[in-house]
Amino acid sequence: MQDLYSDFHSIFSVDCVIFGFDKGELKILLIERGEEPYMDYLALPGNIVGEDEDLDAAAGRVLNELTGLNNIYMEQLHTFGEVGRHPQGRIITVAYFSLIKVKRHELYPKIPFAKKAEWRTFHDLPKLAFDHSIILEKAYRKLQRKLRYEPIGFELLPDKFTLTQLQQLYEVILEKEIDKRNFRKKILSYGLLTESGEKQKNVSHRAARLYRFNKRRYNSLRKIGFNFEI
Amino acid sequence: MQDLYSDFHSIFSVDCVIFGFDKGELKILLIERGEEPYMDYLALPGNIVGEDEDLDAAAGRVLNELTGLNNIYMEQLHTFGEVGRHPQGRIITVAYFSLIKVKRHELYPKIPFAKKAEWRTFHDLPKLAFDHSIILEKAYRKLQRKLRYEPIGFELLPDKFTLTQLQQLYEVILEKEIDKRNFRKKILSYGLLTESGEKQKNVSHRAARLYRFNKRRYNSLRKIGFNFEI
């Protein structure tokens, strides 16, 4: 058995697709490469998985080194292992999918090969390095699918947010207009939103109420198999 | 860069979760191990990925070597890469998910380490080798989720099948009873079923009509974003 296993070993890595939402736009956290190949191209942040490191831990480490954040919503997206996907040899990469609040952190690009890290508008991107455009495309479809069936929008918004912000997030990600009254009725009917008691400040129009996501209620409803379809 | 990449190489493999449906039961194609570790345990069929082999191709090869089938519905499920998952060292496995028609083939267990391959009833399984019970559990949840949103049940049934067979499949996999009249109304409303013109034979009761899945119509509806929720 050991013989069979010893004939081919491969390098493997993780790449992170990190979504954010800011000023009504879907954002994605990318690095700018400072080395060949794909010098100056934008790329997904990623790294080699350590010998004694779990896959999930490697993805968490990449995100932490980039943002300083811990305990962030992350899940596996897909593994990309085509023979020719990397110009320098066979590299398998496990892509991860993450949602974070843009405003919560500074960017510390400790990622190797990176000149810098920055938030880019998802809907206006050049071709990325390697096969990262393909990975990103897959991640976006997953984001759309998840948003339709689970209340994950809250991961992308500040702790307190208005219903209009939330609706805008749905409209931008799902790429369709939503009726304001029907959206509010539906989203409030789940009972996942708690009024914070506060209102918007420094806006030159009627101030909107600020809501919080009620994580406790979400967990108890999820346990009994509740469905949150939008 | 080459330096960084050269410090840790890992073995990687594919494992296949192959579902079938027969005699009103959900089946799963497993091998019985003929070697340590986990001698005599049941395990998912799998193999090492070749140096010049795409991931998807490796999964297809495992399934082909086992069943002789080609062009089978397969998709990636998840990658399992915990440090301690394999007693003989760090092995990352990409799990695949597949649905096949049980009656279509013989079993040729060319899988290494296997004494034999056989169809087992999903709902009555012992603990599997390695972390394969965990992989299977994840695959089953995916099967349930997919069945609810996509008409994949046809992959598991013979080319011609009755509505009762189809309903039974839904009931067994989703683990809930479904109203007969409502089920028929809904499933027929999608227009994905074509009457074959034939009826059951050799049954000691009223013979049911045999339907076929209309793949062409499915593809054209899917293109326009149609939803097939049950």
Added chain:
DNA sequence: ACCCCTTATTGTAAATTTTACAATAAGCTG
């Protein structure tokens, strides 16, 4: 031929959910 047993096939009314749609309220600015 007929009765019995088993499964196949079909419709409808009530309840629920989704959809379409616009007037009023509130806060800031000048």
Added chain:
DNA sequence: CAGCTTATTGTAAAATTTACAATAAGGGGT
């Protein structure tokens, strides 16, 4: 306080989902 901007709210019609049972058809046994 007039004007501008965004926030908030309800209702009727349409569509979908749900609950529910009687009749049809085929084979087996007499």
